[in-house]
Amino acid sequence: MRVLDHPEVGEIRLESVLHALADPIRLQIVRFLAQAARGVSCSEIELEVSKSTGTHHYRVLREAGVISQVYRGTAKFNALRRDDLDTLFPGLLDSVVSAIAARR
Amino acid sequence: MRVLDHPEVGEIRLESVLHALADPIRLQIVRFLAQAARGVSCSEIELEVSKSTGTHHYRVLREAGVISQVYRGTAKFNALRRDDLDTLFPGLLDSVVSAIAARR
DNA sequence: ATCGTAGTACGACAATCATCGAAATACGAA
DNA sequence: TTCGTATTTCGATGATTGTCGTACTACGAT
Secondary structure (H helix, E strand, O other): OOOOOOOOHHHOOHHHHHHHHOOHHHHHHHHHHHOOOOOEEHHHOOOOOOHHHHHHHHHHHHHHOOEEEEEEOOEEEEEEOHHHHHHHOOOHHHHHHHHHHHOO | OOOOOOOOHHHOOHHHHHHHHOOHHHHHHHHHHHOOOOOEEHHHOOOOOOHHHHHHHHHHHHHHOOEEEEEEOOEEEEEEOHHHHHHHOOOHHHHHHHHHHHOO
């Protein structure tokens, strides 16, 4: 089974989280995950970039501590690390998600 | 008198704001401005980078819409665009400022 | 008019980044 | 085992970024 590295809660840095969120493709991913009740596979989110670029963006989000990723079979399931982020940076994720949800 | 370009409220983009905030030097500036009651000149904030690099960071913040800058004599006064940011992205600035203030 | 202070403009440089396509891997199903 | 699907890895490339030093400009004070 493939295992993926995630930063511990204590290792998540504000700069990295902000940097991870400062990209339209990654915001699109976060937005999708925010309104999904449970884990979402990569292929469920239609990104207007190539597959390899998509992989890159998921990795940036994971390594920053914004999302968690686990393999289930051949698919990889993604979820926001809501609790961890809310603990570290209260209100940050909510405000970003609200801001991206508010615009059309 | 020298005049500086600031984005209109409607031109401020979330990605640019997040990108502007995703740098330790710029977070230091924001942190300082957040706990200053009124405008602060560039030279009041001691940054561990050269003057020209400092100028660069102030410009990134201004062009993203995070701060406003006006000349008064030979000095340039900086202030957070609190109201504009709160209108556009409610809670965002507060959560970021709290996060940087919370860590030592 | 001259001087000092505050900040800018201009290259330049190395590092990081977003992007891609093509080849490779992991795993479930047939 | 063979096939198909999901995702990765590996360069490569062009764009952006953070950094600097030096030379410059703007302005107040002398």
